[in-house]
Amino acid sequence: MIDAPQVTVVQTGAVRDVDFVEGMTVKQAIAASGLRVRDRNEIRLNGTPCPDQDTTLNAGDQVMIVGQIAGA
Amino acid sequence: MIETLPTRVDPARHLLIFNPERFDNARVDVIGCGAVGSRIAMELGKLGISNLHLWDGDVVAGHNVANQLYALADIGRRKVEALAEAISAATGLSPTVHCEHIEQSQILGDAVFLAVDTMAARKAIFKDCLHLKFTTKVVIEVRMGVEEVRVYGFNPRFRAEVLAWQETLVDDEMTVESACGARTTVGATAGITACLAVHRFLQWYRRDIVRDPAYLETPHFEQVMMLRPLMTTTRGALT
Numbered sequence: 413m414i415d416a417p418q419v420t421v422v423q424t425g426a427v428r429d430v431d432f433v434e435g436m437t438v439k440q441a442i443a444a445s446g447l448r449v450r451d452r453n454e455i456r457l458n459g460t461p462c463p464d465q466d467t468t469l470n471a472g473d474q475v476m477i478v479g480q481i482a483g484a
Numbered sequence: 485m486i487e488t489l490p491t492r493v494d495p496a497r498h499l500l501i502f503n504p505e506r507f508d509n510a511r512v513d514v515i516g517c518g519a520v521g522s523r524i525a526m527e528l529g530k531l532g533i534s535n536l537h538l539w540d541g542d543v544v545a546g547h548n549v550a551n552q553l554y555a556l557a558d559i560g561r562r563k564v565e566a567l568a569e570a571i572s573a574a575t576g577l578s579p580t581v582h583c584e585h586i587e588q589s590q591i592l593g594d595a596v597f598l599a600v601d602t603m604a605a606r607k608a609i610f611k612d613c614l615h616l617k618f619t620t621k622v623v624i625e626v627r628m629g630v631e632e633v634r635v636y637g638f639n640p641r642f643r644a645e646v647l648a649w650q651e652t653l654v655d656d657e658m659t660v661e662s663a664c665g666a667r668t669t670v671g672a673t674a675g676i677t678a679c680l681a682v683h684r685f686l687q688w689y690r691r692d693i694v695r696d697p698a699y700l701e702t703p704h705f706e707q708v709m710m711l712r713p714l715m716t717t718t719r720g721a722l723t
Contacts, residue, residue: 459717479660481629484520484599
């Protein structure tokens with residue numbers, strides 16, 4: 413059996429695998445994951461900052477929602 | 485039984501990774517001696533770095549004791565003095581203290597740890613003290629949230645690295661705060677952040693000072709760590 417292609421959306425406390433469909437965007441993947449992007453969050457696609465949520469994904473991509481942190 | 489206590493930290497256990505003599509008294513500055521900076525400074529002291537400079541203009545407040553490297557007896561003392569005393573007690577070394585906020589006329593060392601807690605301070609310190617001043621060979625900058633960590637390492641002489649780092653400096657209004665408006669910090673997260681930063685320094689030392697062939701790869705420019713679930717992403721070298 414071949415697993416359906418997926419993308420992963422990650423946020424602190426949550427990892428969600430979402431079924432991938434051709435042409436899926438970052439925004440659509442996040443919406444499908446049920447996770448929420450808050451103010452002061454940054455989106456990363458495979459580790460690289462991705463300010464454009466209309467960016468098209470590939471199967472296996474990882475979308476990470478991280479905080480803009482500044483403490484020390 | 486040891487009859488005479490040593491007066492200096494013995495680096496025997498880490499000589500293969502870091503040899504203080506090979507470092508040749510090079511200067512290291514730690515700017516900001518809060519939760520992360522105080523731990524970085526102690527780790528550097530334990531490595532045996534003798535030419536260590538500590539910068540912070542603040543005094544120890546009661547709420548600092550829970551997540552910074554200070555004791556109850558330090559409350560009200562200048563952070564740099566309390567920290568230098570703790571490092572001295574632990575290692576026999578005597579860091580140089582600067583109980584002031586750093587400004588333009590300062591010349592910094594070979595390695596600089598930037599451990600301040602606002603984006604505005606990061607920008608200002610770089611502009612005033614690191615930009616186009618060629619004494620510093622590596623800047624290691626740290627950021628922490630409650631369950632997220634970032635460590636940046638770059639050579640301030642390399643324009644591409646500086647620009648990439650500057651692109652990560654958002655305005656302070658865009659950074660995460662807790663619901664009550666005060667920043668929440670956990671000492672354990674500070675410990676992880678500090679140790680990642682010191683490891684980034686060790687990579688630089690082995691690659692650029694020792695020229696260790698086992699460390700030929702250029703260290704990551706950026707490390708982002710999420711603690712729950714444990715995940716890391718890195719961005720590679722830019723030069």
